[in-house]
Amino acid sequence: MLKNYEVGTFFDEMMDPRGTPKPHYKSFYDLIGDVSYDQLREKNETAQLNFLRQGITFTVYNDAGGTERTMPFDFVPIIIPSEQWSKIEKGMIQRMEALNRFLDDIYHNQEIVHDGVIPEDLFRDNPYFYNKQVSGLEIPMKNHIFLAGIDLIRDENGEYRVLEDNLRNPSGMSYVFQNRYVMRQVYPELFYQHSIRTLEHQFQDLHGSLISHAPKNTIGQPRAVLLTPGMYNSAYYDHIFLAQQMGVQLVEGRDLIVKDDMVYMKTIRGLQRVDIIYRRIDDEFLDPEAFRPDSSLGVRGLLRAYRKGNVAILNGIGNGVADDKAMYAYVPDMIRYYLDEEPLIKNVETYFLRDPEQLEYTLENLEKLVVKNVGASGGYDMLIGPQSTEGERSEFRRKIIERPSQYIAQPTIKLSRAPSFQKGEFYPCHVDLRVFVMNGSTSHVLPGGLSRVALKKGSLVVNSSQGGGGKDTWVLAEGGMNHA
Known part of the structure; x- marks a missing residue:
């Protein structure tokens, strides 16, 4: 069935x-060559049902409300x-170290600004720069990034490039x-001839990274919780799964209380002190006393406890200043500045629309470029030039002229492709890879990560909320073939 598969001009x-x-x-x-069309189709259906049975869903929001969907699987x-993975691993750890140093610097001495590497207004005007709440704060190990998701793509030459930092x-x-x-479960025979890096012990590493952030005044075994906005959040399945696998309590804001600048969890045995909060709530909802007074998701007084060093909050508050799409263009400079090294994995070329020349170039070449809102995610408020209509380009032209610093532009990269089996046929689909980096007393990269695939024919958008799906990612062990 792969005989008619067309590689085309993409990697x-x-x-x-x-x-x-x-x-x-x-x-x-060779293994696929031995399987009949009917078997493949049947297995494909079984795989999708498996996701449904386990309740693995996410929510897609639109004008009519939210829709529960299973992640399409290929x-x-x-x-x-x-050897390829080894390069990715080193590149990710290098990038995380530079970004973490940047966050620590920006909330303390701001040396990178004084030395003229980054323009001051780039973070001063950033809505995610929480100077009042975070500046001067000493946090465990000076580590602001407990878990990062770095999106990689491969260009037409097969070279990995960083698309986005999360x-x-x-x-x-x-x-x-x-x-x-x-x-x-569904394709056990595919594993017999490959020696693949296992995912078995990764939650031990994740839990170890989490616990290593315990505040200095922790008594006995540190207690960690995962703070979720609740079941209506689009990533709620993710929250449940991670809490279960790490063996920590899943809590909502109403389950926690702050007394004498300490955080406690309400239990049937009374209050129990909480040392570490892995929060999946955005900064502005964390504490109605310090951020949005109308937030019912957070915990009143949480920031006081955080500032006193009585609780660790992961990921750090104010991290958004470093993963903004405009700041992204400066990460290679951060690597050179803080580490005195060249980036091991390069960025995608990026045009700053605050620069008059780059703005003019972008406005004249919208049909060739990808334009992104620096504050948006999930494929929203984005223009893919080659696939856009004249009307969409006019709309974006208006938005860019109105607020040029709100947008960046990038060349349309010929994203790499891989075969997908959908609706009974193999065809090439664009893919990217989200790599997860855990940081604690040591840094560790999850072997593989989430391969996302644009399942609509010809589409470049891999986000699940925009019709994308997932693939398993195999990192071959040394000598990785023909092992049981």
Whole structure:
């Protein structure tokens, strides 16, 4: 069935330009050749049902309200050889170290600004820069980023590039594990001939990273909780799964109380002190006393306890100043400034629309570029030039001229593709990879991550909220082939 598969002019994860499988995909390709069309279709349906049965859903919001959906799953994995993964791992740890140092600097001495590396207005005007709440704060290990989700793409030459940093509340880690679980259940035969880096012990590492943030005055074993906005949040499944797997209590704001600048959890045995809060609530809803007074999701007085060093809040408050799409363009400069190293994985070229020349170039070339709102995520408020209509371009032209600093532009990269089996046929789909980095007393990268795929033919948008799906991601162990 892959005989008629067309590689086209894009870099293909599985096939070389001649249409033959790359060495690390050869075993997988041969196995697929032995399976009938009906078997594949049946397995595909079984896989989707598996997700439904386990309640693995996310919410898509639109004008009519929210719709529960299962993440569409595609069984053709993304396979990454060990030497390639090693480069990704080093690049991710390098990037996280620089971003973490930037966050610590920006809320303390702001040396990077005084040395003229980053323009002051870039963070001063940033809505996620919480100077009043966070400046001068000493936090455990000076670590602002407990869990990061870094989105990577591959360009037409197969070179990995960073598309986006997610340093606030990156979601999707649960899907990495569920994709692997479903893959093992439905396609066990595919695993026999590959030696794949396991996901088995990753929650031990995640829990270890979490616990290493315990405040200095913690007594006995640190108690950690995961703070969720509740069941109506689009990533609620993610929250439940992570809390269960790490063995920490899942709580809502109403389950916590602050007394004498200490945080306690209400239990049937009375109040129990909480040392670490892994929060999945946005900054502005965390504490009605310090942020939005109308928030019913947070905990009154939480920031006082945080500032006194009585509780750790992960990820750090005010991280959004570093993962803003405009700040992204300066991350290579941060790596050079703080680490005195060249970036191991480069950014996508980015145009700053606050710069008159780059603004003029963008407005004249909208049909060739991708334009993004620096504060939006999930594929919203974004223009993909080559796929846009004249009306959409006019609308974006108006928005850009009105608020140029609110947007950035990037060339339309020929995103790499991989075969997907959907609706009974194989066809090429664009893919990206969200890599998860855990930071505690040491840094650790989850082997693989979440491969997201634009399942609509020809689409470039991989977000699940915009019709994208997921694939299992295999990192081959050293010598990774033909092992049981």
